[in-house]
Amino acid sequence: MIADLRAGLPGISLERACHLLETSRSFYYACLRAANVPSAEAVRLRDAIEQIVLAFPGYGYRRVTAQLHRDGWDVNHKRVLRVMRQESLLCQLRRRWVPTTDSVQGLRVYPHLLKDLRLEGLDRAWVADITDIRLPESFAYLAAVLDAFSRKVIGWCLSRSLEAGIALTALERALKARLPEAGWIHHSDQGVQYACRDYVEHLEAADARISMAAKGCPRQNAQAESFFRTLKLEEVYLQDYQTFREAEASIGHFLEAVYNQKRLHSALGYRPPCEFEALYRAGLLEG
Numbered sequence: 074m075i076a077d078l079r080a081g082l083p084g085i086s087l088e089r090a091c092h093l094l095e096t097s098r099s100f101y102y103a104c105l106r107a108a109n110v111p112s113a114e115a116v117r118l119r120d121a122i123e124q125i126v127l128a129f130p131g132y133g134y135r136r137v138t139a140q141l142h143r144d145g146w147d148v149n150h151k152r153v154l155r156v157m158r159q160e161s162l163l164c165q166l167r168r169r170w171v172p173t174t175d176s177v178q179g180l181r182v183y184p185h186l187l188k189d190l191r192l193e194g195l196d197r198a199w200v201a202d203i204t205d206i207r208l209p210e211s212f213a214y215l216a217a218v219l220d221a222f223s224r225k226v227i228g229w230c231l232s233r234s235l236e237a238g239i240a241l242t243a244l245e246r247a248l249k250a251r252l253p254e255a256g257w258i259h260h261s262d263q264g265v266q267y268a269c270r271d272y273v274e275h276l277e278a279a280d281a282r283i284s285m286a287a288k289g290c291p292r293q294n295a296q297a298e299s300f301f302r303t304l305k306l307e308e309v310y311l312q313d314y315q316t317f318r319e320a321e322a323s324i325g326h327f328l329e330a331v332y333n334q335k336r337l338h339s340a341l342g343y344r345p346p347c348e349f350e351a352l353y354r355a356g357l358l359e360g
Contacts, residue, residue, distance in 0.1 A: 118148065119156055126162045129336060131307045134163065139343035180268035185293055186284035187260050192222045195350060196253035198284075199227070201261040202297035203240060206231070206309055206320055213320055215304075216243040217328075220251075221260070221296055223353070224338050225346035226328045227251055231321045240266035241275060248279055255280035262286045262294055303332070 118141075125140050126132060132140070134154040141148055157163045192198055198221040206213040216239045218228040228247025232239040244259075259281045261267040267285070276283055286293030308327040314320035333347050341349040342358075352358045 119160060122156055131303055136337050139337050182263055183283040183285045185286055186258050195220055195222050196251050196257055198258040200297045202294055204301040208314055213317055214239055216240045218243050218247040219300055223346045223350045225333050229328055237266045237269045241272055244275060256282060258282050258284050260284040263288050
């Protein structure tokens, strides 16, 4: 009733309305709560969550909670989950796997060295893979190399061709950016791009131990598969690339400025890869 009276008489104060209706301010606020009118703080929280979800469509409620904490909010994950459910902000994206590399008979296959291996530092193991990017009239292909410890993308190449050069270019860029010690592990699938002589010779020259997932077992290269899933859901599927150059620029921005610099990873204590690496190198994190 108080709200109706104030709506009919815009100039009337809350105190005057309470006096005319012979009630109290506390009763008025109790009525608001009963009507489930959100507070200003609740509205700000909802808006903050919405902004995070718009920036990172693949975030679930736990990553959203972690980002809110980084932004200064004191809120628990149960409340964030409740708000995301109420506002239909929960991630509805689903996993999709499409093979882009084929095993070729006659090339050497290497054992899976990462199985049950606990990594204890940067540049001990890299993972590599290739995925497809649909353009209006063709496909492009992205090869990427990630540090398995920090999840950082350390080398990548977008190409119109699936030939071995795409994987080799990504590897060369990674080796130019990093200097792994002898005995580091390079892990990939058994695709011809990774099993061919040129690629293997580059790995041997860099004193790498070569590791490969079993044929038809994408889960054995799970880190690379997870990365490409994130890339597709949070960048590729949200864009409408018209040209190869446009795709290259947009994907490059996502990899360098968003994925490496901003996107939180649960395995890294909800930190982005670059921040995680900086803290690790400063001795502020344990391996």
